[in-house]
Amino acid sequence: xxxxxxxxxxxxxxxxxxxxxxxxxxxxxxxxxxxxxxxxxxxxxxxxxxxxxxxxxxxxxxxxxxxxxxxxxxxxxxxxxxxxxxxxxxxxxxxxxxxxxxxxxx
Numbered sequence: 001x002x003x004x005x006x007x008x009x010x011x012x013x014x015x016x017x018x019x020x021x022x023x024x025x026x027x028x029x030x031x032x033x034x035x036x037x038x039x040x041x042x043x044x045x046x047x048x049x050x051x052x053x054x055x056x057x058x059x060x061x062x063x064x065x066x067x068x069x070x071x072x073x074x075x076x077x078x079x080x081x082x083x084x085x086x087x088x089x090x091x092x093x094x095x096x097x098x099x100x101x102x103x104x105x106x
Contacts, residue, residue: 014043018044021038021039045081052073052077059071
Protein backbone atom coordinates (compact mmCIF):
# COMPACT_ATOMS: atom_id res chain seq x y z
CA UNK A 1 0.00 0.00 0.00
CA UNK A 2 1.18 3.49 -0.80
CA UNK A 3 1.86 5.56 2.35
CA UNK A 4 0.64 9.07 1.63
CA UNK A 5 0.29 10.25 5.21
CA UNK A 6 -3.43 10.78 4.57
CA UNK A 7 -6.38 8.70 5.72
CA UNK A 8 -9.10 7.44 3.36
CA UNK A 9 -11.46 10.39 3.90
CA UNK A 10 -8.63 12.94 3.48
CA UNK A 11 -7.49 11.31 0.24
CA UNK A 12 -11.08 11.26 -1.07
CA UNK A 13 -11.58 14.96 -0.22
CA UNK A 14 -8.23 15.92 -1.73
CA UNK A 15 -8.97 14.07 -4.97
CA UNK A 16 -12.41 15.74 -5.14
CA UNK A 17 -10.74 19.14 -4.70
CA UNK A 18 -8.21 18.42 -7.46
CA UNK A 19 -10.95 17.24 -9.84
CA UNK A 20 -13.03 20.34 -9.07
CA UNK A 21 -10.09 22.62 -9.83
CA UNK A 22 -9.34 20.71 -13.03
CA UNK A 23 -12.96 20.92 -14.14
CA UNK A 24 -13.44 24.56 -13.27
CA UNK A 25 -10.16 26.06 -14.40
CA UNK A 26 -8.60 23.77 -16.97
CA UNK A 27 -10.93 21.29 -18.64
CA UNK A 28 -14.22 23.12 -18.83
CA UNK A 29 -13.03 26.67 -18.07
CA UNK A 30 -15.87 28.18 -16.08
CA UNK A 31 -15.52 31.84 -17.09
CA UNK A 32 -18.31 32.82 -14.69
CA UNK A 33 -16.03 32.07 -11.75
CA UNK A 34 -14.26 35.20 -10.57
CA UNK A 35 -11.41 33.35 -8.90
CA UNK A 36 -10.37 29.73 -8.75
CA UNK A 37 -8.83 28.54 -5.51
CA UNK A 38 -5.71 26.51 -6.27
CA UNK A 39 -4.29 24.93 -3.12
CA UNK A 40 -0.68 24.15 -2.47
CA UNK A 41 0.14 21.20 -4.72
CA UNK A 42 2.93 19.76 -2.57
CA UNK A 43 0.71 16.84 -1.47
CA UNK A 44 -0.12 16.03 -5.08
CA UNK A 45 3.56 16.11 -6.06
CA UNK A 46 4.57 13.90 -3.14
CA UNK A 47 1.80 11.45 -3.98
CA UNK A 48 2.93 11.39 -7.62
CA UNK A 49 6.54 10.75 -6.56
CA UNK A 50 5.54 7.88 -4.25
CA UNK A 51 3.25 6.38 -6.88
CA UNK A 52 6.01 6.58 -9.52
CA UNK A 53 8.49 4.92 -7.15
CA UNK A 54 6.00 2.13 -6.33
CA UNK A 55 5.20 1.51 -10.00
CA UNK A 56 8.89 1.29 -10.87
CA UNK A 57 9.39 -1.26 -8.09
CA UNK A 58 6.42 -3.28 -9.34
CA UNK A 59 7.85 -3.27 -12.88
CA UNK A 60 11.16 -4.65 -11.58
CA UNK A 61 9.32 -7.69 -10.23
CA UNK A 62 8.09 -8.40 -13.77
CA UNK A 63 11.59 -8.79 -15.25
CA UNK A 64 11.25 -12.58 -15.34
CA UNK A 65 8.32 -12.58 -17.75
CA UNK A 66 8.68 -14.20 -21.17
CA UNK A 67 7.65 -10.91 -22.79
CA UNK A 68 9.51 -8.05 -21.14
CA UNK A 69 7.59 -5.02 -19.89
CA UNK A 70 8.83 -1.87 -21.57
CA UNK A 71 8.71 1.21 -19.35
CA UNK A 72 8.56 4.40 -21.38
CA UNK A 73 7.96 6.90 -18.58
CA UNK A 74 10.38 9.27 -16.91
CA UNK A 75 13.40 7.78 -15.20
CA UNK A 76 13.57 10.58 -12.65
CA UNK A 77 10.23 12.02 -11.59
CA UNK A 78 11.93 15.06 -10.00
CA UNK A 79 13.58 15.96 -13.30
CA UNK A 80 10.32 15.39 -15.17
CA UNK A 81 8.43 17.68 -12.75
CA UNK A 82 11.14 20.32 -13.04
CA UNK A 83 10.95 20.23 -16.86
CA UNK A 84 7.14 20.38 -16.72
CA UNK A 85 7.30 23.42 -14.44
CA UNK A 86 9.74 25.19 -16.75
CA UNK A 87 7.63 24.45 -19.83
CA UNK A 88 4.51 25.73 -18.05
CA UNK A 89 6.35 28.87 -16.98
CA UNK A 90 7.36 29.56 -20.58
CA UNK A 91 3.85 28.99 -21.94
CA UNK A 92 2.27 31.20 -19.27
CA UNK A 93 4.85 33.95 -19.81
CA UNK A 94 4.26 33.86 -23.57
CA UNK A 95 0.48 33.96 -23.11
CA UNK A 96 0.69 36.87 -20.69
CA UNK A 97 3.00 38.79 -23.00
CA UNK A 98 0.80 38.15 -26.03
CA UNK A 99 -2.34 39.28 -24.20
CA UNK A 100 -0.86 42.25 -22.32
CA UNK A 101 -2.76 44.79 -24.43
CA UNK A 102 -6.05 42.85 -24.47
CA UNK A 103 -8.89 44.18 -22.35
CA UNK A 104 -10.50 41.54 -20.14
CA UNK A 105 -14.02 42.61 -21.10
CA UNK A 106 -14.54 43.30 -24.76
